Amino acid sequence: MNDVLRPSPWQVVHSERIVADRWIDLRADTCIDAQGRTISPYYVLEPADWVTVLALDENDRAIALEEYRHGAGVVGLGLVGGAVDEGEDPRDAALRELREETGCMAAEIIDLGSTWANWGNQTNRSHHFLARGCRRVADQSLDDTEMIVVRTEDLEDLGARLEQSYHLLTWLKAMNHLRAERAS
Known part of the structure; x- marks a missing residue:
């Protein structure tokens, strides 16, 4: 050996x-x-880094998005997310995407760390965030190619319905953070 x-x-x-x-x-x-x-x-x-946000409203319900995803050819349920602009801090990108896709602002944003998006053949990282106390303050401000329906979902049940790997990972990281917080 x-x-x-x-x-x-x-x-x-x-x-x-x-x-x-x-x-x-x-x-x-x-x-x-x-x-x-x-x-x-x-x-x-060589894509830009990504952010994914598990957003919770003021009643601790998850804010989820229903959107068409052309690569898979499906309309699926996912989390807030998008690309980090060049020179932009991932935390700022998370807050920007939250506002653009849902019209919401967060009372608190928690950095849950980052992971490689796909280290076999991609150079970017995915940054995971938990946003709490989200409330709607504006209309959506979507990109030309986006059509997003905003829904609220039960936080515990959401994980079983997420089919995008890094969205599910963000949910898992957020759930671990929330459980640890409750235990202390």
């Missing part, structure tokens, strides 16, 4: 931008691994 090579970063010997526009930033790398093997092309997506 001691003779096993340890994982190590690949050496990128060439990188080529395949496409970069408002929807996707994709490059193809030529890499050499620790055993000297060439891996080419290895495609890497």
Whole structure:
């Protein structure tokens, strides 16, 4: 077992931008691994970081969104979320997305940490937040491609209905935070 090579970063010997526009930033790398093997092309997506927010209203009901998701071709139930603009703090992005998608402001926002979105072939992180005491203060301010219905859901039951992995992870992190808070 001691003779096993340890994982190590690949050496990128060439990188080529395949496409970069408002929807996707994709490059193809030529890499050499620790055993000297060439891996080419290895495609890497370079999206902006993302935020996901489990928002609770003043009655501790979850604010969920019903929205069409073209990649999967489904109308699904999800959480508030979106991209972090260049130079923007993830906390500010979470509050901005909450206001844009729901028209709500939060009395409190709690940073639940971040995770890699998909570390196999993406460079971005997903930042998870819990927003409490949310109340509607404005109309939605949606992007041109968004059509979102805002709903309130039972917090405990919501997790079983979320089908997007990082939305579910945000719900799990928020539930762990709330349970720990109640226990102390």
